[in-house]
Amino acid sequence: MTTTSGNPEHPVADGRATRWHGHKARRRADVIDAAITVIEEHGDDVSVQQIADRLNLPRPVVYRHFDGRTDLDEQIRRQILDSLLAQIMPTLHPDGTVADAVRGAVGTYVRWVERHPNLHRFISGPVPQGDSSLAGARDQIGSRLADLFAIWLSRFGIDQGRARPMAFGIIGFVDGVVNSWRADSASTLASDQVEGILTESVLALFEGNARSLGVPLERDAVVGDLLARPEALRTE
Incomplete structure (x- = not known):
């Protein structure tokens, strides 16, 4: 872990971790936006595969950013x-x-x-x-x-x-x-x-x-x- 100079008790935030959290938040927002677009176009019985297809992503990648389908639906709502x-x-x-x-x-x-x-x-x-x-x-x-x-x-x-x-x-x-x-x-x-x-x-x-x-x-x-x-x- 990266630390302040000579002081291991005060770790410095890892820039890679910060970038990852920002990327994850953007990807979650993209998934939700895509889901809303799919619902608008095809109806309220939306599938995760339809959302993944909209984003040109594998289906497991969509799930990676949510705690299952229940969490995804809640965020969409x-x-x-x-x-x-x-x-x-x-x-x-x-x-x-x-x-x-x-x-x-x-x-x-x-x-x-x-x-x-x-x-x-x-x-x-x-x-x-x-x-x-x-x-x-x-x-x-x-x-x-x-x-x-x-x-x-x-x-x-x-x-x-x-x-x-x-x-x-x-x-x-x-x-x-x-x-x-x-x-x-x-x-x-x-x-x-x-x-x-x-x-x-x-x-x-x-x-x-x-x-x-x-x-x-x-x-x-x-x-x-x-x-x-x-x-x-x-x-x-």
Whole structure:
């Protein structure tokens, strides 16, 4: 082992080992990217041989960089979910009106599913407990929405415990409609129609929940104002 001059107790990192780790990380990234491309082109039932063929590599080389097929599939799901969340999470910031925010979030998800049906099927399928899945993405989105609801409710002195059921009820509704639409091969609905139906339905849920709590809510209200100055919405 290479050491500092005259001091065997302080080893210097082997440059070859550092280069190998960098090479391994790049190869793992290449494999995951190739797998996603294969899924996009051929469907969610991807084989390791298809991934290897895409990279012009022997099949054992693909496995060399992962702890088996389960690990490979998990890393593929993680990258797909990271990409999806990177598009959806920015739409949950309090900019624009309530209608704008709902339309932006719903539209982003519907259009992503339409553009990437095979990726959607891949992350929607059953996975071992603890693995990444679409449920993990729903949890992150639902938690972000619940945080916004909690801030809004707290301004009115309303129990913040209502926030999570409201948020996850909406997330479950959107997910159910989208899954039903994609599973129905006879459906004649275009993505913009599904987006419109979902937007109106979610806005109706927002308004209905607000009425049940005695808090008026207009869909053209600015989200930032609702969070910062909710007293403006109180009934006289």
